[in-house]
Amino acid sequence: MSFFKKLKEKISGKPDETTEKYKDGLEKTRTSFTSKVNDLVARYRKVDEDFFEELEELLLQADVGFETVMELMDDLRFEVQRRNVKDTEGIQTAISEKLVDIYRKGEDGEGSLNMQEEGPTVILFVGVNGVGKTTTIGKLAHRFISEGKSVMLAAGDTFRAGAIDQLQVWGDRVGAEVIRHAENSDPAAVMYDAVRAAKNRKVDVLICDTAGRLQNKVNLMNELEKVHRVIGRELPDAPHETLLALDATTGQNALIQAETFKEATNVTGIVLTKLDGTAKGGIVLAIRNKLGIPVKFVGLGEGMEDLQPFDAERYVYGLFAEGLEQEAEILGQEKGED
Amino acid sequence: MAFEGLGERLQQTLQKIKGKGKVTEADVKEMMREVRFALIEADVNLKVVKEFVKKVSERAVGSDVMQSLTPGQQVVKIVRDELAELMGGETEAITFAKKPPTVIMMVGLQGAGKTTTTGKLANLIRKKYNRKPLLAAADVYRPAAIQQLETIGKQLGMPVFQLGTEADPVDIAKQAVAKAKEDHNDVVFIDTAGRLQIDEDLMQELRNIHDAVKPDEVYLVVDAMTGQVAANVAETFDQQVGVTGVVLTKLDGDTRGGAALSIRSVTGKPIKFAGMGEKLDALEPFHPERMASRILGMGDVMSLIEKAQTNVDEEKAKELEQKFRDQSFTFDDFLEQLEQVKKMGPLDEILKMLPGAGKIKGIDNVKVDEKQMDRVEAVIKSMTIAEKSKPEIINSSRKKRIARGSGTSIQEVNRLLKQFDEMRKMMKQMSNMQQGKGKRKMKMPGLDSLFK
Numbered sequence: 039m040s041f042f043k044k045l046k047e048k049i050s051g052k053p054d055e056t057t058e059k060y061k062d063g064l065e066k067t068r069t070s071f072t073s074k075v076n077d078l079v080a081r082y083r084k085v086d087e088d089f090f091e092e093l094e095e096l097l098l099q100a101d102v103g104f105e106t107v108m109e110l111m112d113d114l115r116f117e118v119q120r121r122n123v124k125d126t127e128g129i130q131t132a133i134s135e136k137l138v139d140i141y142r143k144g145e146d147g148e149g150s151l152n153m154q155e156e157g158p159t160v161i162l163f164v165g166v167n168g169v170g171k172t173t174t175i176g177k178l179a180h181r182f183i184s185e186g187k188s189v190m191l192a193a194g195d196t197f198r199a200g201a202i203d204q205l206q207v208w209g210d211r212v213g214a215e216v217i218r219h220a221e222n223s224d225p226a227a228v229m230y231d232a233v234r235a236a237k238n239r240k241v242d243v244l245i246c247d248t249a250g251r252l253q254n255k256v257n258l259m260n261e262l263e264k265v266h267r268v269i270g271r272e273l274p275d276a277p278h279e280t281l282l283a284l285d286a287t288t289g290q291n292a293l294i295q296a297e298t299f300k301e302a303t304n305v306t307g308i309v310l311t312k313l314d315g316t317a318k319g320g321i322v323l324a325i326r327n328k329l330g331i332p333v334k335f336v337g338l339g340e341g342m343e344d345l346q347p348f349d350a351e352r353y354v355y356g357l358f359a360e361g362l363e364q365e366a367e368i369l370g371q372e373k374g375e376d
Numbered sequence: 377m378a379f380e381g382l383g384e385r386l387q388q389t390l391q392k393i394k395g396k397g398k399v400t401e402a403d404v405k406e407m408m409r410e411v412r413f414a415l416i417e418a419d420v421n422l423k424v425v426k427e428f429v430k431k432v433s434e435r436a437v438g439s440d441v442m443q444s445l446t447p448g449q450q451v452v453k454i455v456r457d458e459l460a461e462l463m464g465g466e467t468e469a470i471t472f473a474k475k476p477p478t479v480i481m482m483v484g485l486q487g488a489g490k491t492t493t494t495g496k497l498a499n500l501i502r503k504k505y506n507r508k509p510l511l512a513a514a515d516v517y518r519p520a521a522i523q524q525l526e527t528i529g530k531q532l533g534m535p536v537f538q539l540g541t542e543a544d545p546v547d548i549a550k551q552a553v554a555k556a557k558e559d560h561n562d563v564v565f566i567d568t569a570g571r572l573q574i575d576e577d578l579m580q581e582l583r584n585i586h587d588a589v590k591p592d593e594v595y596l597v598v599d600a601m602t603g604q605v606a607a608n609v610a611e612t613f614d615q616q617v618g619v620t621g622v623v624l625t626k627l628d629g630d631t632r633g634g635a636a637l638s639i640r641s642v643t644g645k646p647i648k649f650a651g652m653g654e655k656l657d658a659l660e661p662f663h664p665e666r667m668a669s670r671i672l673g674m675g676d677v678m679s680l681i682e683k684a685q686t687n688v689d690e691e692k693a694k695e696l697e698q699k700f701r702d703q704s705f706t707f708d709d710f711l712e713q714l715e716q717v718k719k720m721g722p723l724d725e726i727l728k729m730l731p732g733a734g735k736i737k738g739i740d741n742v743k744v745d746e747k748q749m750d751r752v753e754a755v756i757k758s759m760t761i762a763e764k765s766k767p768e769i770i771n772s773s774r775k776k777r778i779a780r781g782s783g784t785s786i787q788e789v790n791r792l793l794k795q796f797d798e799m800r801k802m803m804k805q806m807s808n809m810q811q812g813k814g815k816r817k818m819k820m821p822g823l824d825s826l827f828k
Contacts, residue, residue, distance in 0.1 A: 095422055098416055098422050098604070099421075099422050099604050100604070101419075101603035101604050101605075103417070104413055104416050104417055166601070166626070166629070167487070167489065167626060167654075168486070168487030168488060168489055168599060168626075169487055170486065170487055173518075176519075197654070198524070198654075199491075199523070199524045199525075199527030199528050199531070200520040200521065200522075200523040200524025200525075200526075200527055201520070201524075203519070203520035203523045203524075204518070204519045204520035204521075204523075204524075206520075207519030207520055208519060211519075221527075252626060252628060252629035252630075253629070253630070254628075254629055254630040255628075285487060285599075285601075287485065287599070287602050287603060287605050287606075287609075288599075288601045288602065288603055289419030289601060289602060289603025289604065289606075289631070289634070289635070290417055290418070290419055290603065290631075290632070291419070291601040291629065291630070291631035291632070292601075292603075294630060294631075312485075312486065312487075312572075314572065316572075316573070316574055316605055316608055316609075317603070317605045318604075318605075321603065
């Protein structure tokens with residue numbers, strides 16, 4: 039069975055509007071990326087070194103990173119040889135297959151969160167400055183509340199001017215209580231209070247904000263470790279999820295970010311923010327490939343609804359939708375031979 | 377992860393070539409592959425990389441790289457020089473309006489650090505140019521953006537102009553300028569909302585603000601960690617609102633910061649400042665030279681080498697080497713060495729220039745005790761000429777005198793004498809080992825242990 043059909047089958051079981059949302063959100067990404075792949079396919083009739091070189095550049099421009107691109111190219115070359123692909127028509131599926139493959143590598147269950155049946159599920163957000171942690175928390179809270187869960191927010195960014203107010207605005211907007219201390223107070227103390235409050239008031243989900251910090255600031259990373267520890271001390275096994283917010287416009291530094299934050303706080307997943315721009319967010323491929331951290335959510339726009347669970351198939355589908363549809367027609371014509 | 381610098385990578389490439397004698401054109405090509413890799417890993421935009429490599433490659437083939445005994449270093453030097461040149465001279469001149477107030481507009485993507493940078497820049501302008509800035513909060517979209525600017529204004533003791541979140545940013549900008557005239561603030565900062573460069577409506581809004589207040593400077597604030605998209609972001613903002621300068625933020629992180637090169641070569645606009653920390657005084661002028669080395673992942677090793685070269689006298693070094701050999705090395709020579717090291721600058725700065733040093737945890741906290749160096753100097757300077765050349769004669773009464781003279785203790789004098797003795801012993805061993813092996817670079821064994 040062709041990859042496209044498998045993909046289509048998987049997606050058909052899912053609500054269409056989400057797929058549409060993905061397609062919309064990735065519109066910019068897709069048009070630029072896919073049209074390039076199409077251009078590429080149109081320009082080259084044969085799969086030769088020139089073709090690979092140009093494909094390589096396409097991926098590098100998506101911030102996938104040199105090493106992962108090289109691996110991918112090696113795999114593709116092998117695949118092309120194995121399947122004896124000579125023209126470029128068949129190559130597009132091979133490309134998307136490879137991409138999904140990398141996303142799938144590592145643990146399964148991307149997109150799904152480790153939710154607790156009993157007691158509050160604690161989700162800790164970490165990341166560098168300006169990636170959109172607070173905004174993402176607002177969107178995620180909205181998501182939980184619309185699922186009928188009760189949500190509490192912990193204003194752990196006591197450092198940046200206006201950060202507590204920013205979270206408060208989101209709390210008011212979505213209807214979640216915000217546990218806050220004064221600016222410049224100890225973030226670990228905020229977490230301590232928040233976890234206790236969440237237990238006492240029996241909320242379903244506690245989402246904790248933290249101040250953005252560059253991963254090479256040792257003291258700040260130690261502080262984050264402490265925050266993580268304090269949460270675990272107040273509620274065993276918590277935080278149940280530690281999500282690293284990652285800006286899709288970030289280049290290769292994202293890999294170091296993922297690695298360092300994982301060391302400090304045992305990151306369980308990534309939220310890829312600002313994917314609504316021209317940025318491709320290709321670095322998540324490298325992160326998945328090297329560190330095995332799954333992407334759990336993607337921020338596709340500025341609206342409250344614009345946070346979607348990450349889904350490798352949909353993501354790739356969004357990237358390659360046009361190309362795949364074209365190929366589907368070809369496949370449809372050749373159905374008898376399948 | 378492969379994050380070693382270009383220098384090491386080129387070295388590896390050259391290992392393969394070694395033994396072939398001269399470097400051929402094909403070898404240069406091979407080296408250019410490494411240059412390309414280094415730049416892409418540093419997030420320089422691919423198109424920019426291509427142009428750049430082409431240029432460097434032409435220069436490398438035409439130059440004496442191929443005759444050089446150290447072609448790797450030659451290539452690194454060319455690459456670095458070209459990079460620094462491309463990124464422009466050091467400039468932080470701000471265009472002030474002939475008739476105040478000077479209007480400075482801050483633009484950029486979400487989360488680049490516009491509001492913080494606004495505060496930092498206002499602080500710098502007040503300090504350095506003795507101006508009185510007014511901060512205008514024109515980000516009406518992001519929750520609490522106005523509060524953020526107000527908090528910063530409070531911290532700096534600067535007025536903040538705002539009309540709440542319901543007002544039109546164009547009105548805010550216009551009224552802020554009027555207010556500045558009224559209150560005799562001679563610089564107005566307009567902190568605009570973060571926006572995507574492809575958001576037509578919001579880009580139109582920026583143009584409207586621009587038309588309304590005719591800013592003297594439009595600063596594009598860019599996160600130093602930005603990847604390939606940096607070129608497109610900078611280009612679009614420049615086309616739409618006419619950027620006059622760039623501020624690179626979060627450069628205190630460990631990103632290579634190739635975005636700097638992309639932005640510069642796509643827009644031609646100068647990078648004026650670099651954000652180096654979260655505090656409001658952490659804004660520095662941009663240094664193209666340092667950035668070039670950083671992009672190549674070389675630390676600041678080139679300026680370190682240059683520093684060493686200009687400060688170390690070749691003749692003296694040879695002389696010293698001879699002294700090692702016949703063991704006539706005295707405290708006078710030692711003092712001379714100390715002074716040469718000191719000329720290179722503060723030791724902890726030098727430490728930070730070393731490649732890979734940024735990766736060492738806690739490097740920021742390392743403080744090399746310069747005082748210790750001064751104490752060693754004082755001890756030596758308190759010796760008589762005879763004592764300096766023949767330390768063996770230093771007995772306990774001499775020690776007592778030296779300690780008193782240098783304001784140190786006998787223990788410290790003893791420690792130095794012991795270390796000096798060990799150094800001499802090691803030199804003896806070394807020069808024995810090296811005999812017949814030809815000339816080697818002189819090294820000071822044990823020097824490092826002195827300052828711990």
